Amino acid sequence: MSLYKSRLLMAGTVVSALGVSALGLSLSAMAQDGGVERDYQVQLPEPPDGEVTFTPPEESELSDSQYDEMVRLGRDLFVNTQALRGENVFNKQNCSNCHLDAGRLAHSAPMWAAYGVYPAYRGKNDKVNTLSDRIQGCFTYSMNGKAPEKGSEPLVAIQTYMHWMATKAPNNTSLPGRSYPSLEDAAQEPDRERGAEVYANECAVCHGDNGAGQFVGERTVFPPLWGDGAYNWGAGMHRINTAANFIKANMPLSKPYSLSDQDAWDVAAFVNSHERPQDPRRRTVDSTDEVEELFHQHNGVYGQKVDGKRLGDHTDFGEHPKPIDG
Ligand code: HEC
Ligand code: HEC
Known part of the structure; x- marks a missing residue:
């Protein structure tokens, strides 16, 4: 069994509420509690495609150096991308809604696995994409947004957060846990x-x-x-x-x-x-x-x-x- 632990604002509250649902805590009680930051742990069944061998560093290891402060800013923007609402984001998503556990969770397109595989060719725009290009793409489409410019603080911060998460990860190789496990073709046409x-x-x-x-x-x-x-x-x-x-x-x-x-x-x-x-x-x-x-x-x-x-x-x-x- 693998385990993940997080300090995400909303999902954390959700999961802890679900965890104690036997005690009668309802979803509405959880929603009222939506702003509270708390720890939670989720027990995950073993994924089908084998072991994940890389573990990103812990936030508790961060110091107050300028680099580490940039990592924190990146983390904050990643879990609360709505801070950029109206400027770079025009829907109601946060990066971490699709990249779970603040981009740490294996098989949820984790950021530590993405960092070392760019630059890479992408058929989507038929060119070699830098990491900045790739992040900008998620702003344009997943966030229905206007991507922050290269070199701008949000982009540097998110990229620094990813760089830190990939500390000591092998470079330019697709690590186990990258992306999502691929399902076999559907037995029946999806309906x-x-x-x-x-x-x-x-x-x-x-x-x-x-x-x-x-x-x-x-x-x-x-x-x-x-x-x-x-x-x-x-x-x-x-x-x-x-x-x-x-x-x-x-x-x-x-x-x-x-x-x-x-x-x-x-x-x-x-x-x-x-x-x-x-x-x-x-x-x-x-x-x-x-x-x-x-x-x-x-x-x-x-x-x-x-x-x-x-x-x-x-x-x-x-x-x-x-x-x-x-
Ligand atoms: C609506 C869901 C969604 C949101 C929100 C989202 N992404 Fe993604 N992201 C995806 C999907 C889907 C992929 C492609 C995963 C795959 O197939 O490997 C992806 C891929 C990526 C990759 C490349 C991963 C790799 O292994 O090559 C990066 C980097 C990335 N996203 C960053 C971000 C950032 C930064 C944000 C917030 C600004 C964000 N994403 C928001 C869905 C989302
Ligand atoms: C217990 C509550 C809960 C249930 C049940 C649930 N989800 Fe989610 N789902 C979430 C949360 C919370 C997120 C964002 C994750 C985060 O922020 O950590 C999410 C994210 C997603 C996303 C990412 C896309 C996006 O736009 O952000 C998709 C797709 C999704 N869920 C589909 C489903 C489907 C399909 C089901 C049913 C099979 C389902 N969910 C059941 C809570 C739930």
Whole structure:
């Protein structure tokens, strides 16, 4: 069994509340408590693809050097990216919503595993991407944002946080625990109607019946999965295979690997067949058709008809102001 321990604000409270649910603590009690910082521990079943051999350093080892202060700032921005709301972020996500345990958790695309593999070629933009490019990409798509400029404090801080997390990690090799374990192809074609049932039973309690998430004031307790507050149509998570892999290894929160592979595929198909902020690349071309043809030749439903409506066929960029230049 592997174990992770965190001091995340919201998820920490969630998990500790769930942990004592036998004592009658309800989700609403937890929500009221959403601002309290506390420790929690989650017992994780063994992931399917073998052992994780790298452990990032502990925050308690940080000093007050200028470098370590930058690490702290990066950590803070990573778990509360909403601090950049309105400037670099135009949805309700934090980096740590998809990179769990503040980017430390193996099989949740951990930052210590990402650090040493950039620069790398990415088909997405058909060029060699530096680490800064890669982080900027998550701002543009996952955060429906305007990426901070290279050399700007937020980008330097996040990059320094990653550099620190990767202390003593082997360089330029894909470490075990990077990304998510890949599921085998679905036995049956992923089906959003079956997925709706999985969602109602396993996910709605936290993410809401309408996928809009739950908040305490401005604070995201459970991130939105579709609608204005969610990742946009250009984000990696909108792909059904990527979401299925993430969900299998990470959701429901505190019960990873509990869904069958088929349920993970089906619920990913359900979540990702809802409207969300437009792919920002729509601004560079004339039509949904072009976006689909140029950028969506992969496992997603952008441009397809669901319940009589074509997904992504709109110019609603959520809260993102126009025009986009990042
Ligand atoms: C909506 C979910 C989501 C959010 C929010 C998000 N990311 Fe990601 N991120 C992903 C996905 C999906 C991948 C691709 C994982 C894979 O398939 O390896 C990824 C990959 C990455 C990678 C490359 C990982 C690797 O191993 O190559 C970095 C670096 C990264 N994200 C940084 C960030 C940062 C910094 C933020 C906040 C500004 C952020 N992400 C927010 C979903 C998200
Ligand atoms: C106990 C509450 C809980 C349950 C149940 C739960 N989630 Fe989550 N989910 C979370 C939290 C909290 C996060 C953000 C993680 C963090 O910040 O540490 C999250 C993150 C996600 C993300 C990342 C995407 C984003 O936009 O931030 C996806 C996708 C997701 N959950 C899907 C699901 C699915 C599908 C189910 C049901 C199979 C599910 N979740 C069940 C609490 C839950």
